[in-house]
Amino acid sequence: MKERSGMVTIIDVAKEANVSPSTVSRVLNDTGMISPATVEIVYQAVKKLGYEPNVLARSFRKKETRTILILTPNMTNPYYSNILSGISDMSREMNYSSFICNTTAGTAQVKEMLNMLPKHRADGVILLASEMGETWLRDFSENYPIVQCSEFDPDIQIPHVSIDNYKAAVEAIHYLIRIGHRKIGTISSTNRYLSTQLRMQGYKDALIEAGIEPEERFIANAGKDYSYASGCLAANQLLSQPDPPTALFCISDVLAMGAINTAKKIGLRVPQDVSVIGFDDVEQTAMFSPQLTTVAQPCYALGQKCAELLLKNLARGESISKETILPHKMVIRESTASRAV
Amino acid sequence: MKERSGMVTIIDVAKEANVSPSTVSRVLNDTGMISPATVEIVYQAVKKLGYEPNVLARSFRKKETRTILILTPNMTNPYYSNILSGISDMSREMNYSSFICNTTAGTAQVKEMLNMLPKHRADGVILLASEMGETWLRDFSENYPIVQCSEFDPDIQIPHVSIDNYKAAVEAIHYLIRIGHRKIGTISSTNRYLSTQLRMQGYKDALIEAGIEPEERFIANAGKDYSYASGCLAANQLLSQPDPPTALFCISDVLAMGAINTAKKIGLRVPQDVSVIGFDDVEQTAMFSPQLTTVAQPCYALGQKCAELLLKNLARGESISKETILPHKMVIRESTASRAV
DNA sequence: TTCCGTCGTGCAATCGTTTGCATAAACTCA
DNA sequence: TGAGTTTATGCAAACGATTGCACGACGGAA
Structure with missing residues (x-):
């Protein structure tokens, strides 16, 4: 050189x-x-x-980096990568750059990375998937511009963008009931995400509303990681019991795929013997066979919206509205079928 | 705030x-x-x-940003996102940050983004998936530190990290021949990537070496995007002809999944009627049914290596070796089966 | 004691832009 | 024609760190 x-x-x-x-x-x-x-x-x-x-000199003088920080637990997961893509594209459109950082190691790493703000390395931050109960975040948010994507803690009022997880779950269960299912199980998770909690609540409430008593034996928890393997495990637990559920509501598509493949292995046909609903609608759901019925989240738009809110605050001083809810959508494909009542 | x-x-x-x-x-x-x-x-x-x-002041004074630029055509594609993850993690480990930018819009956008280097916004750059024939890149690389990941142009000597695509293709075809296939088709692409060209060459050479004359009617091109839909199309073309191939070598896993689902639709069983091999070994290959036989690329390691080379050059002035080849690996799963000869 | 090398520290310049203030020129309007 | 206003520009001081150079103190060798 x-x-x-x-x-x-x-x-x-x-x-x-x-x-x-x-x-x-x-x-x-x-x-x-x-x-x-x-x-x-x-x-x-x-x-x-x-x-x-020389951007360095300019930034130094103006005390602004025109850069935002994005913290994600994972960037290979298609759910997150689509959000990241939305944030990234919108940032560029508004003449900002973005640092994307994996925070696989958890809270300690998040805190470490957030130090980029006091160090003047970024002007604001978007947090994907923060768990609940991180009260220290409130203090941080009083000092620096921050937006949370998908997950947030209702007790800590930080601006956030997400879908209505409760309503989405209710709709999914309503749909299963409408097509004739009564024994409806769910594959949830032991993580501390608000979305998980809300979907579980929606699941139970929708059943009760229809006069069906939720049964513990129909509820299984996958690991915190939403992994395929843990979906298989949970599905096995649910489906191999006597008088198993005829439908499964899974809180992620990957879990649903694990459930379906496990059902097949056990000898159950999907959707004839058991219906399965996923959540998120990542690309692969359409490549999977049977194509997945799922609750679609507008991932890319979620990301865009986060960036837009944050950057309008940064660039023009607009204040960030506390809550933005984007519409979800039930997408009915091949993994669910009606059941003669 | x-x-x-x-x-x-x-x-x-x-x-x-x-x-x-x-x-x-x-x-x-x-x-x-x-x-x-x-x-x-x-x-x-x-x-x-x-x-x-104040990092800004420091960077300004020292004329270094401790930031690298990563240009990718796409960040939701799991192949790329795994590479990105590798780059990203390694960068942080070496105390660098990274800007990840989509360059969906092509060369013009790449050039625009590369301007971050003269503007002192980044110290070096890693390019994923550059097509061949971009001779202007040579000039650029004489002025700024740059590493190319996976794809490069042998006529433009820029440091790069990749696998041996030719050998990988040859191995895949050898394997198919060994298990009894003679009518072997391929789903390639019309893009201008070196990997595509090498895999095609490997496919042909391996056949010839085995005394099989490559037939035009066994070669189909998917779109430049490696998309699922274009994989379906190409497979349909190949499999619906009279006397169709009994095995398909696809240059990406997504293409392979399209091919398999298309085969099923046509009424062919995989692997009994037709064997399919993919390429890359992205996560979903194992969730797909049948699980995909494929050529695994060490995506994450590819990314790590790129970052390591670039950053050692940036931080310690070490010169970057022109070519680094990482090992690939054939992973045999369920989508291929031997054929009685 | 004298000389020299090493150690520990401070001074002040510097990096390339932006920006508040001053000012000169050009207009406007009575 | 003169006073007041606008327009267009330059001067010089920041911004917060790093770093070459100089200098005093100290320790050891002659």
Whole structure:
């Protein structure tokens, strides 16, 4: 790699254009009044010298990085990667860059990464998937711009964007009941996400509302990781008991796929013997066979919205509304079938 | 959000510790000689005031951002997201941050993003999936540190990390031949990736080596996007002809899944009637049914290696070796079966 | 004691922009 | 024509860290 050709600064441009650095700066930033003639001259000098403003110097002076931090527990999971994609694209659209960081290691790592804000390495942060009970977050949010995506803690009023998980669950169960199911199980999780709690509540309430008493034996918990393997395990527990459920509401698509493959292994046909509903609607649900019936979350839009809220606050000082709910949608495909009542 | 409590600078720390700012700087950076006593005093002052160095000022002065740029055509595709994850984790380990940018819009967008380097917004760049023929890249690489992941152009000598695609394809075809297949088709793509070209060459050479003449009618091209839908289309073309192939070598797992589901739709059983091999070994291959036989790429490690090479160059001035090949691996699962000869 | 090398520290310049203030020129309007 | 206003520009001081250079103190060798 050859030595970078002597960096050209705003001073060089000023000299070339026979004006002061201030004027060049004003032209480039379109701030202050400058005559059209000068503008033209400056642009020509910029072009002639191939000047590129030093973002570092600019950021330093203006005390803004035009960069946001995104913390995600995982970036290979399609649910998160779609959100990340939404955030990322919207950021660029609004002339911001974004640092995406895995925080697999949990709270300690989150805290460590959040230090980027006091260090002036980022202007604001979007948190994906924070668990409940992190009260220290409130203090942090009083000092720095922050938006939470999908998950939040109702007791800690931090601006957040999500879907209505309770309603979504209720709708899913209603649908199963409507097509004739009475013995409806669920594969939930032991994590501390609000969404998990709300979906469980929706599941129970919808059953009760229909006059069906929720049964403990129809409820199974997958691991915190929402992994395929733990979906298999949970499904096995539910389906291999005597008088098993005829329908399963899973709180994620991956879990649902595990459930379906497990059902097949046990010798049950999906959807003829058991119906399965997933949650999220990640791409692979349509490639899976049978194609998954699921509750679709607008992941990409969720991400976009988070970025939009945060950046409008950063760039224009607009305050961030505490709660934004985006619409979900039941997508009925092949993994559910009606049952003669 | 309340006003950030008056930022504390290195000068405040210096005052508190009764030393000069230079000394504080030297303590914090562990550069130059300072007495243990002073070190102690400075650290106490830092702690007492809750001082966080202003990264912006530091970067500006040192002319380094400790940030790398990663350009990917897509971040939701699990193949890429695993690489990104590897890069990302390794960067953090080496105390660097990374900007991840989608460059869906193609070359123009790549060029635009690469401008972050002359603008001093990043110190180096990792390119995922560059197509061949981008000769302007050579000039760029002479001025800035750059590493290419997976794809590169042999005519443009830029440091790169990848697997041996030719050999991998040859192995896959050998395997199919060994288990009794003679009519072997391939689903390739019309993109301009070197990997595509090499895999095609490997496919043909392996057949010829085994005394089988490659037939045009056994070769189909999916779209440039490697999408599921285009995999379905290509498979349909291949399998619905008279005397169809008994095995399919697909250049990506998603394509393979499309092929398998299409085969099923046509009424062919996989693997009994037709064997299918994928490429990449993304997570979902194991959740798919039948589980996919495929050529595994070490995506995460690929990413790690790229980051390691780039960062060692950035941080320690080590030169980057032009070519790094990581091992691939055939993973035999359920989508292939031997055929009575 | 004198000389020299090493150690520990401070001074002040510097990095490239932005921006508050001052000012000169050009207009407006009575 | 002169006073007041607007327009266009330059000057110089920041921003917060790092770092080359200088200097005093100290220790050991001659």
